Amino acid sequence: MARGTTSxxxxxxxxxxxxxxxxxxARSLLNRxxxxxxxxxxxxxxxxxxTFTMLVFAAAVGVLFVVYPWSIYYGCFDFSWxxxxxxxxxxxxxxxxxxxxxxxxxxRLGLSPVRAGIxxxxxxxxxxxxxxxxxxxxxxxxxxxxxxxxxFAEWKFVTFFFYAAAPVSMLAGLLCGMTRGARDRRxxx
Numbered sequence: 001m002a003r004g005t006t007s008x009x010x011x012x013x014x015x016x017x018x019x020x021x022x023x024x025x026a027r028s029l030l031n032r033x034x035x036x037x038x039x040x041x042x043x044x045x046x047x048x049x050x051t052f053t054m055l056v057f058a059a060a061v062g063v064l065f066v067v068y069p070w071s072i073y074y075g076c077f078d079f080s081w082x083x084x085x086x087x088x089x090x091x092x093x094x095x096x097x098x099x100x101x102x103x104x105x106x107x108r109l110g111l112s113p114v115r116a117g118i119x120x121x122x123x124x125x126x127x128x129x130x131x132x133x134x135x136x137x138x139x140x141x142x143x144x145x146x147x148x149x150x151x152f153a154e155w156k157f158v159t160f161f162f163y164a165a166a167p168v169s170m171l172a173g174l175l176c177g178m179t180r181g182a183r184d185r186r187x188x189x
Contacts, residue, residue: 121173
């Protein structure tokens with residue numbers, strides 16, 4: 001009988017038992033493969049600041065349109081098309097600019113790719129949370145838009161923080177970790 005198998009015969013009982021060392025080996029192999037794939041994706045993308053900003057901007061626009069549906073905020077209110085669209089784009093552009101600025105801050109610290117990604121996500125989430133409080137309960141608004149009315153009025157600033165700011169911040173942190181890791185591997189190779 002092979003080592004690591006059960007003694008009972010049958011279609012479901014002939015399984016190999018994994019030891020803790022086998023599980024750890026499988027995890028490390030999976031981690032190496034995932035890192036290699038993410039590095040290849042980052043190499044293929046060759047992300048620059050402009051490309052990174054556009055990716056975060058596109059993700060922010062997508063998240064904002066999902067969390068705050070266009071059919072409600074344009075269809076049910078008496079505001080012009082341009083005023084409503086500009087509100088979405090102003091907030092998304094702010095999120096993209098914040099991603100770049102937080103990335104510049106993280107690059108100056110000289111952290112590892114994973115730590116830089118975590119710090120970028122945390123920095124973005126903190127600043128976006130502060131902005132949500134300033135636009136929400138404190139009442140700041142961007143003139144000529146409906147930024148406060150769509151995203152921050154009443155208790156919507158909490159929705160913005162958890163459903164819009166958090167996913168975009170995590171995406172920016174993930175992209176930062178991927179691109180910094182690929183850049184570090186390129187410079188050492």
